[in-house]
Amino acid sequence: MTIRVAIIEDHDDFRDGLSYVLDGTEGFKCAGKFSSVEEAMRNLPKADVYLMDIGLPGKSGIEGVKLVKAKYPEAQVIMLTVFEDEKNIFQAIASGANGYLLKKTSPVKILNAVEEAMTGGLPMTPLVARKVIDMFKQQMPQPKGNISLTDREKEILKLLVDGLNYNMIGEKLFISLDTVRNHIRHIYEKLHVHSKSHAVAKALKHNLV
Numbered sequence: 001m002t003i004r005v006a007i008i009e010d011h012d013d014f015r016d017g018l019s020y021v022l023d024g025t026e027g028f029k030c031a032g033k034f035s036s037v038e039e040a041m042r043n044l045p046k047a048d049v050y051l052m053d054i055g056l057p058g059k060s061g062i063e064g065v066k067l068v069k070a071k072y073p074e075a076q077v078i079m080l081t082v083f084e085d086e087k088n089i090f091q092a093i094a095s096g097a098n099g100y101l102l103k104k105t106s107p108v109k110i111l112n113a114v115e116e117a118m119t120g121g122l123p124m125t126p127l128v129a130r131k132v133i134d135m136f137k138q139q140m141p142q143p144k145g146n147i148s149l150t151d152r153e154k155e156i157l158k159l160l161v162d163g164l165n166y167n168m169i170g171e172k173l174f175i176s177l178d179t180v181r182n183h184i185r186h187i188y189e190k191l192h193v194h195s196k197s198h199a200v201a202k203a204l205k206h207n208l209v
Contacts, residue, residue, distance in 0.1 A: 003048050006045055006051070055082070147190055
C-alpha cells in the first residue's frame with residue numbers, strides 16, 4: 001500500500017524537500033504540494049495524510065484543518081510547524097488535527113508519524129505530547145460515579161498510555177485491528193472522551209491504569 005501525502009507549506013525549500021523525501025521513499029507518494037490553504041482548497045487532491053503548516057499566508061493551518069476535514073472526513077491531518085505554544089497546540093487538536101510535529105523533526109520521524117497516523121495513532125513531538133497531557137489533565141472534569149472498565153479495556157488503555165498505536169496493541173495482545181478499535185470505542189464511551197490524547201490524560205489524572 002502506498003500512502004498518499006499532500007503538503008501545505010509556504011516555505012519553498014521545506015515543501016520541496018518533503019516532497020522529495022516522500023517520492024524517494026518506498027510506500028509513500030506526494031499527492032500534491034501547495035503554498036497556502038486557499039491554493040490547496042481550489043483543487044484539493046484526495047490524500048491519506050495532509051502535512052500542514054500553521055503560519056501560512058491567508059488562512060492559517062488551523063483553519064485549514066477544518067476545511068480539509070470537511071471535504072475528506074477520513075483524512076489524517078498532521079500539523080508540521082515551528083509553533084510549540086499551548087494555544088496553537090490546543091486549537092489545532094480542537095480543530096481536528098491528528099498529530100502535531102515541530103519542523104525540527106527529522107524526515108525519518110516525519111515518515112514514521114505519517115504511518116502512525118494511518119494506524120490510529122496520534123503522532124506528536126515529545127515536547128508537544130507532554131504539553132497536551134498537561135493541558136487535558138488541568139481541564140479534565142472529575143468523573144461522575146465510578147468508571148467501570150473491563151480487564152481487557154484497562155489493558156488496552158494502559159498500552160495507549162505507553163504510546164502504542166492500534167496495530168502495535170493488536171500484535172501485542174494477539175487480537176485483530178477491528179477488535180482493538182471496538183475496545184477503544186467502548187473505552188472512549190465509558191470515559192466520555194473523543195480522542196486518544198483525552199483518554200490518556202483522563203487515565204493518568206484518575207489513576208485508571
